[in-house]
Amino acid sequence: MIQESVSNEAASASEPEPEATRRAAGVAESSRANRGWWDRNADEYQIEHGTFLGDDRFVWGPEGLDEVEAELLGPPEELKNKDVLEIGAGAAQCSRWLAAQGARPVALDLSHRQLQHALRIGGSFPLVCADAGALPFADGSFDLACSAYGALPFVADPVLVLREVRRVLRPGGRFVFSVTHPIRWAFPDEPGPEGLSVSASYFDRTPYVEQDEQGRAVYVEHHRTIGDPVRDVVAAGLRLVDLVEPEWPAWNSAEWGGWSPLRGNLIPGTAIFVCVRD
DSSP states (O other), X not given: OOOOSOTTTTOOTTSOOOEEEEOOOXXXXXXXXXXXXXXXXXXXXXXXXXHHHTTTOXXXXXTOOBHHHHOTTOOGGGOTTOEEEEESOTTTHHHHHHXXXXXXXXXXXXXXXXXXXXXXXXXXXOEEEOOTTSOOSOTTOEEEEEEESOSGGGOSOHHHXXXXXXXXXXXXXXXXXXXXXXXXXXSOSOSSGGGGSOOSOTTOOOOEEEEXXXXXXXXXXXXXXXXXXXXXXXXXXXXXEEEEXXXXXXXXXXXXXXXXXXXXXXXXXXXXXXXXOO
């Protein structure tokens, strides 16, 4: 499930607009804020982006890179009978595609409301509401794990999540996750020409926080440089085998938050990390 650049799209007209700032936000605050935000905004998100995502497609990011072509988890014919954990599943579109290939997916998300949309669309696989930093599964439960813009951009301690993923993977298991390409943080989150000029330091790792009138975070997104996830993967005991930066395809004319054909043809919008547990 893609979870990016939507933090202002579904604000209720009856509530004060949250204040956008950059400040520290720890593990507990980030988890609480983002659980609440996705519960409140899941309906609007699915209405706005559901057509692009489809009910049973596996899309890695706003560029539209599809797992059918990418095969980052392996050839589709080799997914049959594989146990697969999707982290940050949202309405479980990716899990639904995996199930159609004969895999046995489990769709996990922090947001109860997002998983209600998964129930609405349907599917015979398990849905689990839990924090990615404390996966409720036994060691070595899965052959593969995946996360399309889920969890990792929103957690204060990504190594904690990566270690949990390693724990539940079987030896030889693969974990593939996509996030906003870190270079995008140096540019305004705008799809037009105004989004093409550097406005902030790429090296500023201060989290982006939206907070209410009492200063309580209601949305948190964490920035890392491109080297940070590489070091996090290694620290968690995983091996990085590929880093994919999808190019914007000619067929995709859609705008999604700060993503657009204009920007996508000039700077990368998504980074996909392919990792293996040895």
